Amino acid sequence: MVTLAEVAQHAGVSASTVSYVLSGKRSISASTRERVEQSIRELGYHPNAGARALASSRSNIIALMIPLRTDMYVPVMMEIAIAVATTARTHGYDVLLLTGEEGPDAVRRVTGSGLADAMIVMDVELEDERLPLLRGTDRPSVLIGLPADTTGLTCVDLDWSATGALCVEHLATLGHRDIAVIGEAPAVYERHTGFAERTLDGLRSRARELGLKVLHRACEGGFDAMAAILARILDERPGTTGFVVQNESAVEPLLALLRQQGRAVPEDISVVAICPEQVAVQASVRLTSVAVPAQEMGRRAIEHLVTKLDGHARDEVVLLAPELTVRASSGPAPSAP
Amino acid sequence: MVTLAEVAQHAGVSASTVSYVLSGKRSISASTRERVEQSIRELGYHPNAGARALASSRSNIIALMIPLRTDMYVPVMMEIAIAVATTARTHGYDVLLLTGEEGPDAVRRVTGSGLADAMIVMDVELEDERLPLLRGTDRPSVLIGLPADTTGLTCVDLDWSATGALCVEHLATLGHRDIAVIGEAPAVYERHTGFAERTLDGLRSRARELGLKVLHRACEGGFDAMAAILARILDERPGTTGFVVQNESAVEPLLALLRQQGRAVPEDISVVAICPEQVAVQASVRLTSVAVPAQEMGRRAIEHLVTKLDGHARDEVVLLAPELTVRASSGPAPSAP
């Protein structure tokens, strides 16, 4: 294993000079720098991560806590994780992958041991057990998601409430008066993951303002679950002409069922989805949808953390504005017979 | 920050004793151990990761390289990643998330810096650039996937060839003679990711043995792509009664299209999928399928690595036997009219 001392010797300079060439923290003459860099290349030197972390009390690692469960939004999680990892690299950081399994203990362990300089927490619940720990540590953190109380925290999330409102507005503009919402699995609501409830709030309050009727049903993914729920909805509210779907694994089943029942989309029924672009585009009907900006959330989270680590940055709640893309699944409400 | 020295002082013992209590590498009297553990708890001590890594030249971190692209098998990747992370924790390791983006450089960086003690490499191509580096380092590694030459490497993978064969056998047993294979996106084949080609090999050679006809078509995901391909297949081979699908995002479109065309599954057409259990169960027709054992692959990879790190373990290729579960999408071939 090549050490900094060996590089120094090879280049005929002191250890600190090599260190400074690497960090750029003080000016080095062009010729010295050249020689050092040459030696580094020749010897194939890589600074030892442990030694560096010990001496500088910086690991250059950012921890990412992802949910253990995969009952929702798997592609979104994955996209965020990848965006986090690649963005982190552009800033010289690596990413440590933690699952929610360990819970608050993971936070203690990682911050306590100095394993990571900062952390990103996903799948935040309204009253999350990890929040007090995050507030109580000096290590920066960013939540992807929005808890009930954001005091002393930095959060990045899609503005779910505005997302819900946007879906309703779109349908209202098209003349729909009676709307059904297909939501996430019941467990997601029970867990009080903020996003699902916020979406519903935004949706309902805008509907009230616009005088629309809204019926919400949680839905496990899959064809059978969707079939049962659709039957109940059309039974309770036969006049329903608009659907808002916030559940990837319910989208295609819903489309298949409507087709099966001879209800044309968008002529008879309009569907607006809240999902990643890819799902919207690949569906059997190209879906009018509000995209979940997974990459941007991951990128923003890292960028905020890096700013914090580089010194100064206040806590902040960043709500990304939703954007609705009109595709082939929504159209004017059918006129009453 | 609490240090080992402080714990030692608090407990009235030497630093080395505390260290040995932590590592269990030499026997400690019950009373001393008790006192030390008490101090650790009271002071809230967490060993510093950097110092530990430096002194022991062990970071207790395992690197996981996942593909950057998300053009295939996202849920599978995610499941593997989560299984890797949780299994690693049970052995005292953390997981560093690397994307394929950096390519071979990531391997150099991570092994050279001692950031990770070992690594798991996913999405292996037949002639992968990273292989020479992995062979040339003393740090253990496990591939999830199978390259062309496995000399000096440890690999864990589903036996894709047997998987293909199994699908054919199932359909043959049911009396199908004419089979179409819906594969991954063309890019996956061009990239020479082993699994897709191996599946095809297994499928074709078993078909030859059994005297079945096989037609293979690569397929971008989504409804439109699937529609185009299905039309071509039924045009070229109108007698096709069995489908093998190895592409998550083609499954539901295929089912929808068949339904649309009035072809009943499984009365007229049988479908066998190669996909995660969840997809098979949630589809609009419960799918006869061969599961991709994502969790097991992740778990096995870690366990092999830990064994290697703990001393001795030779290189080895582990091919997991495929298991086919019969569900509602396959049945006897329709008798000729």
Add this chain to the structure above:
DNA sequence: GTGAAAGCGCTAACAG
């Protein structure tokens, strides 16, 4: 069964 002490490889004052 326990202590003392020598590093691990690097960073960051301090000194010139």
Add this chain to the structure above:
DNA sequence: CTGTTAGCGCTTTCAC
């Protein structure tokens, strides 16, 4: 612009 030096917190001989 460059060198000298004192640790960072832990592991691990060596000694008792």
